[in-house]
Amino acid sequence: MSLARSSPSVENRTGVHRLGWLDALRGIGALAVVGEHLFTWAMPWLRPTQINLGMSGVLVFFLVSGYIIPTSLERGGDVRAFWIGRFFRLYPLYLAVIVLVLALSPWIPVRPEVPRDPYAVAAHATMLLDVVGVGGVLNTMWTLSYEMAFYLMVAALFVTGAHAGRAARRGLVAVLFGLAAIVAGMTLSAAPLSGAGPAWVALVVFAAGLGCVFAGRLRTLASCALGVMALALLVLSSRVPWFGLAMLAVMFTGTAIHRWERGSGTLRPVALTLLLVALAPVWAISAGWWWVRPDVWIGTVALAAATFAAGLALRGRRIPRPLAWLGVVSYSLYLVHLPILLVMIHILGERRWSPLPHQLATGAVFLLVLLPVVGLTHRLVELPMQRLGRRLARRV
Template identity: 65%
Template sequence: MMRVSAAASVQPAAVPAPTGSSSRLAWLDALRGLGALAVVAEHLLPWFLPELRPYWFSLGVYGILVFFLVSGYIIPTSLERHGDVRAFWISRLFRLYPLYLAVIVLVLAVAWWVPVRGEVPRDGSAVAAHATMLLDVVSVGGVADTMWTLSYEMVFYLLVTALFLIGGHGRSGLLSMLFAAGSVVVGLVASGAVVAGAWPAYLSCAVFVVGLGCVLQGRLRTASACVLALMAVALLLLSSRVPWLGVAVLSVMFAGTAIHRWERGTGRLWPVAVTTALVAIAPLWAVEGGWWWVQADVWFTTIALAGATFAGGMALRGRRLPRVLTWLGLVSYSLYLVHHPLLKYFVEITGDLRRAERPYQLAMAALAVAVILAASALTYRYVEKPMQALGRRFARRHAGRPGAAGRPSRGLRVSGRRAGRLQGGADAGVAGQDASHDGVLGHEERQVPDGVRDHIGQGDAVR
């Protein structure tokens, strides 16, 4: 989210001349790489180097804001470019689920050594919630701590699909402001999930499977997509673990879309400024709050840093960026999913490092990072990449079948030179893009600087 003046929102920013698909997209990978590093640091420092952890801003929240801005920036326009709802969902399913399921299997396989988190129900509701990825919006803990943000990615996909099919996808700025205002209102009235119990997970799983099946098959596609979107919003408001935060996350993602439309000359930027202001005040009087990272000074600083990082990435688009950052962005989904379980296993072997000598702490932290990066490279190479390729082949095979394409885009009503600019700019800008959709912050973050508890229980054992 970027703070801008009303005058600046009138004219779109100049878009640098394209220098090739990879250079146009490198800034997005670099942003994901920075976000991934921030999240790894958020989870590593309390276990290895607690004295170095910053408390003037939240590394983890900073990372997820950057990630969600990137997702919001690229996902809707990618769907609009191809105009094929089936291909979009096939891509998403093959992109997200293979590694997600592999990590679940890993965590369960070693549960005899490091038990599964206590927040995961020991009944069928956990299976249902993990099957849909709607974990946090049905108040179910993920087997890996970082899986909670995938809930909001999935809600966003469901909303974007329905908006695309009914022709409402061009109103990103309005949607971002509505969700931002909603986060303020919800924060004032809701202290947590209004609808509790296991049945939201079971019901949402049934609706998700049937509805998405209809979307993929082209049967009652628009009606099914709308039902899924309405269900997602209802869950967000009524059964989320922290409702105001979930609504704020959706506003951030739609703000990312609004930024893209402004950049391409099809929207204004002032709604992003309004969204930023509303999200900034959302937690200040929220009933469910009190965490150190939503204190006014920390929250404002975190939002400002995330916005400045995204703006800096946009300013550098089309330029050569450090390969290490773009590589980190490439493997960021693997990095996001595998790093937290690996940190738990690492600490289980080394023991509590918080009171160890500084050289030993540094050495173990460096070794842990090396292990995480190596594991992320391997899972990207042997899980993510092959399954993405399989998804592309599967999508191409079904592209010509009846019902494959969605309803033509009606939300971007442009003509003449502006339409040509949109076709040659926005379409090229998303060509070949497969955003990482990295949700990345451990959720139960109620620790305070004087008693860092992050993911370490009272007995100094990793949960």
């Protein structure tokens, strides 16, 4: 098997150096999510019930984001360039997938969780879907809500200098979010705010705040307003407030791990935060779905933590090139796999009770279609837009 260098970094096709072990973790996380959906439909005998495989993959993604995003912002030193890069990294494929799902809607109806109302458009425009209590046109899009909330908060910490303060260096931000998840779970049975209001408020503040950042006016004030908005929405309007706070705790845990690796922090806040996240649903009022049962949830969190720890421990090793490639295309893999799966379900119907050879053939066909498609979407959509974003960022 051919290998790609992972220490200290590998170079992708764009010529940008990347940490190979983080690519490997992204690839593993994406495969876990794909596996969860494929196994549920076609191979239930492969789907574990003691953990939520897909959720463990999402948590790995969040740890990776927490590890790398604040560092990229600090290294660049420019919040406007950071946001240009994020927009051209996330939005082109995101919008393309939304268009695809809507184009397929005459045959494959859009999820009923998506309100048939203009405020659903507002929620999709900001990506703050789950954070404002709105379902996405794909059920995988909920994770982007917390990624966006994290970006907004990290940018606010950066412009105020709080990212370099003692609390940030010691990982206390992660611990505070973990404690907030516990408290929210014990006190809130549902989000205090619902309906169209949060989505419209988020859109107005999002557009005005980022408009100021891009224009170079009132950047600090605008970034702080965006960060405060994200935090307020997490508590007041996210679908399950304790869960949203726990997701931010996981991402800031990734940041704390990076601080520790650089010698400016310890692992104590990491361990404490992961413990708080693992225990959050134990006393939560709103924790009725199967994979937040304490035994399942704790196992899921433990698997994600162990996966990230293994990647961190092996960061000086050579990474198999296919795994590194899966990490490079992980965003395409994450967003594109579900529309392909929905089309196959529409054509083939239920496969859970099909003979084993049929199930295996279905899985093989799915992967044979999926992998070339994500390679194309990465090459034709993601890479050109990322290059454009970098060119624009260099001009600011």
